[in-house]
Structures are given as structure tokens and as C-alpha cells.
Amino acid sequence: MDLGLEGRRALVTGGSRGIGFATALALSKEGVECTICARTEESLNTAAAKISDATGGVVRTLVADLSHPEQVSEAVTEAAGLMGGLDILVNNAARVSGGIPEGFADVTAERMLVDFEEKLVGYVAATQTAAPLMAEGGWGRVISMAGLSARMGGNISAGVRNGAVSIFSKAAADSLGPSGITVNVIHPGLTRTERMEEILGLASGDTSIADAISENIPTRRLVRPEEIANMVTFLASDLAGSITGESIAIAGGLGDGIVY
Template sequence: MDLQLKDRVAVVTGGGMGIGKAVARELLGEGARVVIAARTVARLEAAARELHAETGGEVAAIAADTTSTESVRAMVAAAADRFGRLDILINGAAAPSGLVRNTLAEADPELLLADLNTKVVGYLRCAQAAEPFFRAGGYGRIINIGGLTGRSSHALSGMRNLAVVHMTKALSDQLGPAGITVNTIHPGVVETEHIHELYEKEAARQNLTSAEIEQGFIDRTPIRRVLAADEIAQLVCFLASPLAGAITGESIGIDGGLTRGIFI
């Protein structure tokens, strides 16, 4: 399937590793030009070199802190200046798994605020900065990376993902008339650099081994495996394409069936 992404320009926040890096790789493979953004400059630049070597595509690394409106605006402007346009925004910059996963008595309100500032308000900052460029080009795609904790009650940080879904729907109403779509995807348990940190934290909390924690996730997932980051990236690329122009305001799980709720 031709996703018609050749020469489109995308910004991927959180693009230095994990799902963000996989998304950047997939977009480059489809012929898009990509800016990856994150706070850690050395890792970001190394990822850009690796992605270019793998795909031969045009990729630029631009440092940005999504908790700073000034930093986000500068990054988006630099991306548009570098490639002459901007078509796609992938919002993925956030603390993996959330900063507050413990009990109410142990929860740190400042960490929760940091979670919300980085992910929810950070996504908003990026959307605000990108919107004028989308309008100027008559095309725009915003894909927000959410998380399954927004569909469950086991982590207080899950409220950030719920807020992202609300923002997605509100922005889809506002931006749809300009040809800009906005969607959220909720990845399940995905093989990334960070997933093993989560296994280890949960293992310590439950007095189990990290292998037992991983197996527990696999046993609860109908397809009986952990997902690959490339699988998330493929869905993102479809939503970023002209072929998905009728899909907006949606919250889509890609979790191997792990979510047991029914969403209509």
C-alpha cells in the first residue's frame, strides 16, 4: 500500500529511542523527511545518524524540552525552516510508564504535575506550534502516543493518558475544518529500551523476577507475546497518511488484545 508520505515532513518528539525512534524509521522508509526531537542531545544525534544509515532518508535532530513553550516553538520553527514545510506531528515525549505508579500515601504530587506538564501540556505546546504550518500547507496530522494506563486504574499517572484523549477529541473538532486530523493511539506492552525497567520495578514491588513479570503480561495478552515497536510505527504511519483523512478524534488501542474493556 502506498501511504503517499513521500516528501512529507514530520516531527517526532521522543524520537531518540523506543517507539519514537521506530516511528521515525518507518516514516523515513515511506519517503518522509523527519525531525526527531528530545532533550538528550547526544542520544538524539546518535539516533539520527543511525536512522540515516539504515534508511538513507533525510533526518534531522533538534533538541527540545516539551515542558518549555519557547523550546517547543523554536524546535518546530527550525524543523519547518530546515525542510520548508511541516505536515505531521507525532507527540511521544513523556516519561515511559509514568512517574507515579504507587499508592496514594506514597504518591508524589510534584512528580504527577511533572508527568502532566511533560505529556499533556507538552503535547498541547507542540500542537499549538505546529498548527500554523499545517494550515499554511493545507494538510496536517497529529498522532498522540497515549498509553493503556488511561484505560485502567492501577497507576495514578494514567490520568495523563486520559487527559490526552480528551485533548485529542477537542482538537479534532477545532482543526478538522482545516484538514488537520488528531488521533491518539494506546500501545500495549512493547519491546523497547524502557520496558525492562518497568519489569524490574514491578518485580521488586511484587517480590517476583522480571522474567515472571514479563511472562505475566504475555499470559494476559490474547496474542501471547510482547509487541514490536515497528508494529506501533506502522499504525502511526497509516494515521499520518492521506489515506486516513476520515479518521479523527479517535483513541485506538494497539495492544494485542490486552485491554479487556469494550469501547464503542
């Protein structure tokens, strides 16, 4: 199946590990020139080498801390300069949140502001900077990682920030559609990234916590990063040109909500 991605140019934020790394790898396999962005040069160089070795593709790196919104626009502009343009933006750089239940009385303004600045504000800045670059070619894809807490109670600040990503993305999709740009959101469930392995104790060989959590997931396992990456790659393709303004959960059936 030809996804029509050969020669496209993508920026994947948070691309040195986890979902971001898997996404850059999947895109590179389809012939996409990728720039990956993260905070540490060493991890970026390691990730870029792995992807390039596996695919033979061109993988560029950018060091930036995208928890600081003022650096986001600069990173997008620089990535476009490195690649000669930008077709695909994957917003993925944000701290893992939402795993620990947060009671109503425990929510603080400080926590909510940090959650919003680290994810929503950065995603908005990246999308606003990328959109004119994509519009020049009459084609573009923006795919943002939010989180299943947008559809579940428990962690209020994380749920609010992830829900806000969906709302912003729908508004962006409506605005940018006439320019040939689609905008979609993915809500990953519990995904077996390196960071999640550390949180759940899997990195040390202890599977007890992950096993207990998996009992509450219909598929009885954590999501694999490559499963998220496969959806990103499809949404970035010509085959998904009529899918825009959507929020798609990849969570093994976790969650009680029914979304029409």
C-alpha cells in the same frame, strides 16, 4: 500500496529510541523527511545515522528537553524552519509512567503536576504551534502517544494524564478538521522498548518478569515498537484522511474495557 507520504515533513519528539525511533524509521521508509528531537545530541546523531543508512532519507536532529513546555514551541518552529514546513507531528516525548500501581491514598498533587507538565502541557504546546504551519498547506497530521492507563485503573496520575491527552486531541480534531488536519491518539500497551527492557530486566537476559506479564496479555507477548510505528504511519497517510478524533489501543488485547 501507496500511502501518499513521499515528500512530507515530520517532527517526531522522543525520536532517538523506542517508539519514536521506530516511528521515524517507518516514516522515512515512506519518503518522509524527518526531524527527530530528544535531550542528548549523541543519541540523536546515532539514531539519525541508523535511519538514514537504512532508508537513504534525510533525517535532521534537534536537541531539546520537552519535559519543559517552554522549549516545545521553539522545537516545533525550529523543525519547520529546518525542513521548510511541517506536515506531520508525532508527540511522543514523555517519561514512561503507569507501570506501577498507585493507590488512591498515595496520589500526590506534586506527582500529578509532573505527569501533566511532562506530557499533556507539552503536547498541547506542540500541537498549537504546529497547527498554523499545517493549515498553511491545507493538510496535516497530529498523532500523540498516550497510554493504556487511560482505560485502566491502577495508576491514577498516569491514567488521568493519558485520558486528558485523548480529550484534548478530540477537541483539537474538531477544531482543526476544516483546515485539513487530523488529530489522533495511540494508547500503546506494554511495549518492548529499550527503557521497558531495562525496567523488566530483559536487558540483562532475565525474561521471568516479562514472561509473567505476557501471561495476562491475550497475544502472550509485549507489543513491538514497529507495530506502533506502523499505525502512526498509516494514520499519517492519505488513506486515513477520515480518521480523526480517535484513540486507538495497540496492546495485544490487554485491558477489560470495551470502547464503542
